[in-house]
Amino acid sequence: MDKSSISRPGQREGLFSSAVYHLHLYFLLLRAQARSQAVYRLSFALDAVGSALITLAEFAAFALVIPRFGTLSGWTLGEVALLYGLAELAFVLMDLLFGGFDAPNLSGHVRSGSFNTFLLRPAPLRLQIFGSDFALRRITRVFLAAGILAYGVSASGIVWTPEAAFLLAGSVLGMIAFFGGLFVIGGTLTFWTVESVEAMNVLTYGGRTLISYPMDIYGQFLRKTFTYLLPAAFLSYFPVLHVLGRPLPDGLPLLAAYLSPLVGPLMLAAAFAFWSVGVRHYGGTGT
Amino acid sequence: MQAALPSSARPNVALYASVARLGFRRQFAYPQAALWGLITNLFFGVLRIAVLVALFGSKPQVAGLTVQDAITYTGLTQAFIMALSLFGWTDLMRTVHRGEVASDLLRPHDLLYWWAAQDAGRAVGQFVLRGLPMLTLFALVWGATFPAGATGWLLTTLSLLLAWACGFAFRFLVNCAAFWSPDAVGIGRFAWAVLGLGSGFLMPLAFFPQWFQTVLAFTPFPSMMNTTVEVWLGVKTGPEAWAAVAVQVGWALLLFALAASVLSRGLRRLEVAGG
Numbered sequence: 001m002d003k004s005s006i007s008r009p010g011q012r013e014g015l016f017s018s019a020v021y022h023l024h025l026y027f028l029l030l031r032a033q034a035r036s037q038a039v040y041r042l043s044f045a046l047d048a049v050g051s052a053l054i055t056l057a058e059f060a061a062f063a064l065v066i067p068r069f070g071t072l073s074g075w076t077l078g079e080v081a082l083l084y085g086l087a088e089l090a091f092v093l094m095d096l097l098f099g100g101f102d103a104p105n106l107s108g109h110v111r112s113g114s115f116n117t118f119l120l121r122p123a124p125l126r127l128q129i130f131g132s133d134f135a136l137r138r139i140t141r142v143f144l145a146a147g148i149l150a151y152g153v154s155a156s157g158i159v160w161t162p163e164a165a166f167l168l169a170g171s172v173l174g175m176i177a178f179f180g181g182l183f184v185i186g187g188t189l190t191f192w193t194v195e196s197v198e199a200m201n202v203l204t205y206g207g208r209t210l211i212s213y214p215m216d217i218y219g220q221f222l223r224k225t226f227t228y229l230l231p232a233a234f235l236s237y238f239p240v241l242h243v244l245g246r247p248l249p250d251g252l253p254l255l256a257a258y259l260s261p262l263v264g265p266l267m268l269a270a271a272f273a274f275w276s277v278g279v280r281h282y283g284g285t286g287t
Numbered sequence: 288m289q290a291a292l293p294s295s296a297r298p299n300v301a302l303y304a305s306v307a308r309l310g311f312r313r314q315f316a317y318p319q320a321a322l323w324g325l326i327t328n329l330f331f332g333v334l335r336i337a338v339l340v341a342l343f344g345s346k347p348q349v350a351g352l353t354v355q356d357a358i359t360y361t362g363l364t365q366a367f368i369m370a371l372s373l374f375g376w377t378d379l380m381r382t383v384h385r386g387e388v389a390s391d392l393l394r395p396h397d398l399l400y401w402w403a404a405q406d407a408g409r410a411v412g413q414f415v416l417r418g419l420p421m422l423t424l425f426a427l428v429w430g431a432t433f434p435a436g437a438t439g440w441l442l443t444t445l446s447l448l449l450a451w452a453c454g455f456a457f458r459f460l461v462n463c464a465a466f467w468s469p470d471a472v473g474i475g476r477f478a479w480a481v482l483g484l485g486s487g488f489l490m491p492l493a494f495f496p497q498w499f500q501t502v503l504a505f506t507p508f509p510s511m512m513n514t515t516v517e518v519w520l521g522v523k524t525g526p527e528a529w530a531a532v533a534v535q536v537g538w539a540l541l542l543f544a545l546a547a548s549v550l551s552r553g554l555r556r557l558e559v560a561g562g
Contacts, residue, residue, distance in 0.1 A: 057483050073341040
């Protein structure tokens with residue numbers, strides 16, 4: 001590693017240089033992992049293509065059957081692709097960013113005791129966890145999701161205005177923060193449970209699948225639970241409704257369509273507050 | 288490595304039966320994990336039902352299936368996920384990569400039959416643990432239907448056993464890639480994605496365009512689940528159902544023969560490093 005390039009900022013230097021230093025550290029961690037994953041090229045290529053196949057098969061199955069039915073309760077394939085692409089794009093970007101917090105990964109560190117090593121190193125804990133699982137093979141899923149989203153945008157005939165762009169970009173950012181928050185919560189729980197808590201999968205993967213389709217197809221109970229209890233509907237469903245020029249449900253004001261970039265970070269902030277409690281509680285497993 | 292296994296005239300039935308019994312019992316070791324798995328499957332089942340019901344809208348019937356059929360279809364696929372290992376199976380490739388296969392080969396049994404017995408026990412265990420509760424829930428909450436009459440049950444049971452046999456032989460074949468490649472897990476990902484699409488797990492095959500169904504009809508994938516569900520629902524009855532089961536028998540025999548032949552080739556080139 002090139003030591004000269006990562007000189008630690010002194011006490012007197014400002015916030016900016018500290019941020020630059022930490023960002024640099026983060027990218028060093030990512031680069032090291034990306035390099036090691038690219039050593040076995042064939043293996044990497046297989047993994048990269050393979051990890052996109054599940055999503056491809058799932059979306060292809062939906063796309064292949066929809067001509068028999070016409071629409072999904074009034075939603076065309078292009079309009080569903082918009083929701084599906086947004087959810088998948090945000091989720092895979094979140095997976096790249098927050099993979100280290102994912103319960104199976106963190107559970108491994110807690111069980112083996114390697115979490116102690118993170119605590120001892122002279123670098124911020126969260127930064128190390130952020131840089132601890134960067135699965136480069138997911139990059140194919142990013143392209144696939146972007147492709148589905150691009151199809152959705154062109155097929156649903158969205159009028160490109162700065163407002164539409166803001167709504168869709170905000171939706172992705174909100175979802176990254178929201179699902180990242182769920183990953184952080186799932187990871188934090190392993191400080192108590194050691195094993196990953198499977199119930200979280202219903203919220204993360206289940207939530208992702210739930211918002212991949214228009215939420216008016218679900219029953220009242222499910223739709224309201226994921227609107228008012230766990231505010232997943234604000235992430236992509238409301239923004240997409242507004243972009244398509246459809247009214248929001250329950251007589252909600254238009255403002256609700258713009259809340260994704262607020263709801264997501266709020267969830268993430270709450271998750272990190274919980275994380276701090278968890279780290280203080282953490283005592284290791286004795287291994 | 289030479290597999291110095293004498294191919295005895297009579298397979299040791301008692302041995303394979305106890306292997307299957309142990310495989311069955313092993314499934315009940317972690318009831319809590321099974322419960323959460325059931326809840327997850329149920330949640331995804333609810334989402335899939337919502338998508339199908341919304342697709343149907345007010346249409347009474349599409350491609351020979353009613354909404355109720357589609358709901359039962361979803362219940363069955365969710366119930367079979369674990370029993371038929373629809374998300375994949377990597378047990379054999381793991382023993383090859385770790386070298387544990389060497390000690391399995393020292394035992395006085397045929398490796399294919401041994402794994403088949405173990406997987407049969409596992410499948411029955413998972414069907415009891417995860418499949419039956421799921422079917423019960425689907426019957427109670429969504430009015431899922433059951434096979435009609437004694438013939439219906441007989442055909443469905445036969446078809447389900449054959450679906451397991453076809454699926455197992457296919458999974459075993461995919462796992463045999465481990466004898467040739469350290470990347471068998473990556474190869475498996477392709478196989479499981481194709482299995483999900485081709486077996487009718489992701490969507491009932493009847494809903495696919497005709498050209499796609501024609502292509503799939505030349506593959507063993509529909510035999511690994513879709514046929515069983517169609518026989519269960521009564522979409523296929525009488526001679527048509529028997530013909531579908533006969534196709535399953537054909538694929539099962541072919542896939543098992545292929546698995547045996549690929550395994551013996553794989554064992555001939557197997558090298559296990561000490562450790």
